[in-house]
Amino acid sequence: MRAGLFLEVGRVLPGELDKPVPGEGEALIKISYAGICGTDMMIYAGKHPRAKAPLALGHEFCGMIEQVNGQGGFAAGDRVVVEPTLSCGTCDACRAGQNHVCRTLKLIGIDKHGGFAEYVTAPLHRLHRVPEELSDELAALTEPLACAVHTVRRSRVKVGDTVAVLGAGPIGLLVGLVAKLAGAQRIIISDISPYRLSVAKQLGFTALNAKETNVVESVKALTEGKGADVVFEVAGTPATAKQMVEIAKIQGEIFVVSVFKEPPAVDLANMHYREISLTTSRCYSGGDFSAAMQMMAANMLDLSPLISHRIGLHDIAEGFELMKNTEQSLKILIRP
Incomplete structure (x- = not known):
């Protein structure tokens, strides 16, 4: 599959990865839109302690389920947003129901391949169904709004x-x-x-x-x-x-x-x-994620002015250069 790969400091280029196969309890998702985030720019600048090249970045994304492996109430064809946090489930924070401050918190798009690709796999319990009223573009903004x-x-x-x-x-x-x-x-x-x-x-x-x-x-x-x-x-x-x-x-x-x-x-x-x-604060809880999506679906706020660019994966290098220039960019969405 096509992907936008972080290769080294200052280099994010179009490339290829093997199309992922969903493990037990996971879904295969065809990406609709993925947003470039400040954390992606931190990785691009070599300032992130965990992200290792080569890596498909992107933790703000939405898409459509292509395949489900397991039981979780989702089916092929469902539009979903992925809550990208991956917690251990056993540390003191997780046991207290605060998995967003897990001692070993990881994120899709940082610790494993993310949304700057045609496909991604994600655990079924990290999926949120997109309301019919919400466009794919705005659904891709759920993660930053949840923050x-x-x-x-x-x-x-x-x-x-x-x-x-x-x-x-x-x-x-x-x-x-x-x-x-x-x-x-x-x-x-x-x-x-x-x-x-x-x-x-x-x-x-x-x-x-x-x-x-x-x-x-x-x-x-x-x-x-x-x-x-x-x-x-x-x-x-x-x-x-x-x-x-x-x-x-x-x-x-x-x-x-x-x-x-x-x-x-x-x-x-x-x-x-x-x-x-x-x-x-650090990121969000599942409740924040759901609330963010419902707020957009109910037209409680209009986030369209925040979208400055829409680009394809083939232009991902230019997208990262644009993000460095705050005189021209705000939220850049990538459509694989």
Whole structure:
């Protein structure tokens, strides 16, 4: 089968793999769409500790079942989204029902071949049936939306809050949309990409260009000097690690969504004196995944503005180059 293969740092090219055969309790899925994610870019840059070349990346994808091996309530022809997390089932986190923070958590598209291919195999218990009302394109966004759902659910966002989001990439924009659904009155979002900020404005957010304005001063001005009730850090930079403390209000909450490539400097004393809480999240639970899909099917939010490009597997190298340029890209979908 055709596949987009990560071969070495800075090289993702079209290639071939043997078509997989589903094991017991698995399904063979023909991929419809797969999205390029920030984690894929981390692997591309050689910054991921587990992913080993050659590897078909891609953990955000949907498709149609071609073959089922086992019992699980699914059949050939079903449209599905794959929840790509693979947990051990026996560690303390898994035994407590928190398999998304499994001690040895693995992911399809990182620890085994993923969605940048014509076919993939996945355990039946990781499949979610796609509602009839939901297009394949939007279904492929279920995984990143589930990240945002999980994040906002773990946060203290409540009706009437002012929320600041540092980073207007796909996850940052999704967090803003879900926070708005959760009752936030105002969403302030910052970035250095005019293109991504234009999408943020289109979604109804107050957009701050961090290259042209002082983010801390602007947030303070917009909140009468108080700061934001909840700050979501979704950029993973030293600058935003500093800003997140300064723009949180007294007894506010900082929520770190990013996976920082290097440990950032954080002003803990400043947080201490203002009783600021710090929270983090890692991916999502099955409930978050289902909720994300149902939210899209019910037209509770429109994610189509986040899709900047649709490309074929033969153009996957260009897709990764595009993703490096935030002035041109947001969510790139690959259709095998």
